[in-house]
Amino acid sequence: MxxxxxxxxxxxxxxxxxxxxxxxxxxxxxxxxxxxxxxxxxxxxxxxxxxxxxxxxxDGSARAYHLKNRAGGALIHLCNAGEVFLPDGSRYQGSESNETCTGRFMTDVAAIGAAGWNDPTVGAVRWFGVLGQGRVRVGSNTVEGVVPVLQADGFFVSPTALIDPHFPPEDQRxxxxxxxxxxxxxxxxxxxxxxxxxxxxxxxxxxxxxxxxxxxxxxxxxxxxxxxxxxxxxxxxxxxxxxxxxxxxxxxxxxxxxxxxxxxxxxxxxxxxxxxxxxxxxxxxxxxxxxxxxxxxxxxxxxxxxx
The missing domain is CATH 2.40.40.10 (RlpA-like domain)
Known part of the structure; x- marks a missing residue:
């Protein structure tokens, strides 16, 4: 009141x-x-x-997301930035639970990343808190924004809806x-x-x-x-x-x-x-x-x- x-x-x-x-x-x-x-x-x-x-x-911070999460200096866990699509047709939000966030999501991200981020036989991540580029079809799903963009210091580029078009998409500024x-x-x-x-x-x-x-x-x-x-x-x-x-x-x-x-x-x-x-x-x-x-x-x- x-x-x-x-x-x-x-x-x-x-x-x-x-x-x-x-x-x-x-x-x-x-x-x-x-x-x-x-x-x-x-x-x-x-x-x-x-x-x-x-x-x-x-989102929008140069320190928002890192593959190593807090150990890498990130302010927020990477699970808040993506949705996983798997070859069996299933999909899930990385942040759906704490257990998923720190366990299943990071395991799947490691496998998907090791396969180059766009191998339909392994799966893909639809990034939204992180800038993702390219697309791949996983099962019956076309997944957009699958290859995460890194800054020079190892943090991911984190976008916002409001932009300054004087800078390219890969530039955190x-x-x-x-x-x-x-x-x-x-x-x-x-x-x-x-x-x-x-x-x-x-x-x-x-x-x-x-x-x-x-x-x-x-x-x-x-x-x-x-x-x-x-x-x-x-x-x-x-x-x-x-x-x-x-x-x-x-x-x-x-x-x-x-x-x-x-x-x-x-x-x-x-x-x-x-x-x-x-x-x-x-x-x-x-x-x-x-x-x-x-x-x-x-x-x-x-x-x-x-x-």
Whole structure:
């Protein structure tokens, strides 16, 4: 729930007429939409608001994935980056369980890699957290993105949906850097696209427990709303951005209940380059144009925002 103190401030300001009519309905819903299994309110200006968790998306980091995982310096296990396809027609997500992640997945990846990544008699991995190239038909499945791309230091290239086309796909600088840039994830959804909510546009996130509003750029796509970069999660939790974040602190800022308020403004997206300062300035300007802290306070005080 929103803080009692801030509720009192809002009430006092309203009583003195400081907000006036211009803010009276600034978070009133004019309809609702479905984003996969999630529901969201649509406001009069087309912006979208809902409550969700704050999980971590490290894709885009030069230190995200390594074949040796933590021993190689990676921030996240490789099983989170791929889906295995086997010659018997079976397929599975590497992250479906801890046992699969550290056992079966790594065993299959070792065999598939030793066979050159594209031998249909051994199997293939469809990479998504790692940049994969080429395709192969395994049984009845055509598998895309099967040969993982390595950086010079042995880490895999990790892509994001938002890109800087001035850099080639194999260059990690093409992608949004998650340790320094506050960025959110959206589901690829016709209901969001119709309202201009696409990668490169902006939003704001706030955890009512911490009351820190953090404007962000939409930097990637995923299965649902409720993921942010470590930079976003840390700031929402009241922590400083840490570009050198260690493995033990990679999930700082996680909120595992659906209490974080996510607002997506839609509208015009940002053009590259996507640096920490340029994104912060553009996201703040978009937040201020949307209504800033005052409007967000009205949204956070409402009890009818879907979760």
């Amino acid at each position: 929103f803080s009692t103190q801030l509720r009192a401030i809002l009430a006092a300001l309203a009583a003195f007429g400081i907000f006036g009519a211009s803010y009276a309905g600034e978070c009133d819903s004019v309809g609702s939409i479905s984003i996969g299994s999630q529901a969201a309110n649509v406001l009069e200006d087309g912006s979208v608001v809902l409550r969700a968790k704050m999980n971590i998306n490290i 093409r992608y949004v850097e998650p340790l320094t840039i506050p960025a959110g994830v959206i589901r690829s959804s016709a209901s969001l696209t119709a309202r201009g909510v696409v990668v490169g546009t902006f939003g704001v996130a706030i955890d009512p427990v911490k009351n820190v509003a953090v404007p962000f750029i939409v930097g990637d796509t995923g299965p649902r709303v409720g993921e942010g970069t470590p930079a976003l999660a840390r700031q929402v939790a009241g922590l400083a951005i840490d570009p050198g974040v260690e493995y033990s602190h990679r999930y700082d800022g996680v909120v595992d209940t659906r209490r974080v308020i996510w607002v997506f403004f839609g509208g015009n997206g940002m053009s590259p380059p996507f640096t920490q300062s340029s994104v912060a300035d553009a996201a703040r300007a978009a937040f201020d144009a949307w209504g800033g802290e005052t409007r967000l306070a009205h949204c956070a005080a409402r009890s009818d925002i879907p979760d």
